[in-house]
Amino acid sequence: DTGVSQDPRHKITKRGQNVTFRCDPISEHNRLYWYRQTLGQGPEFLTYFQNEAQLEKSRLLSDRFSAERPKGSFSTLEIQRTEQGDSAMYLCASSQEPPYEQYFGPGTRLTVT
């Protein structure tokens, strides 16, 4: 068990560009979560999947954001037409059900210039 992995770890992009992040959960975990963390704040929930189904989306997830988990394994989070306000750490977590405790990856730090 290698834990949750995320790629890339850092991404610098120019405003208006599209970016895509990948998350690989712990292999036996069927739930996968995305959170966003800005400086000085705790993580904020964005969305989660149970297997390949996206079951809940936060109002933080605007139309420019889309997440997929096509085969119930890895997930991607895409941000279209990035804005400076999108600069943040994007965290992925996974869990089994039960016991539902979430294990986090190292995060992808996005900087929009």
Added chain:
Amino acid sequence: AQSVTQPDIHITVSEGASLELRCNYSYGATPYLFWYVQSPGQGLQLLLKYFSGDTLVQGIKGFEAEFKRSQSSFNLRKPSVHWSDAAEYFCAVGPEYGNKLVFGAGTILRVKS
């Protein structure tokens, strides 16, 4: 609305001294409670969790936390702090059957020698 309050933004303790980090939550149903630790630039590591049963729970790295329903609190404690404990600590609350966690804003712990 679900919320978590961590009243202390920064705490400084001497190495070897005891530690208590405060967490108060607002939650309408049976809460699942968690403490996570985050080192700079890293993801979150689960320290401990409370689901039910004994209100004093033990975690990794010598940490413990006590759930007090009457006070809506879940304070984290450690009897003797080590320099390596310097990090940011997050309290989180979630529903009984998983999905999203709501995090506090975090407490930054500094350890002085």
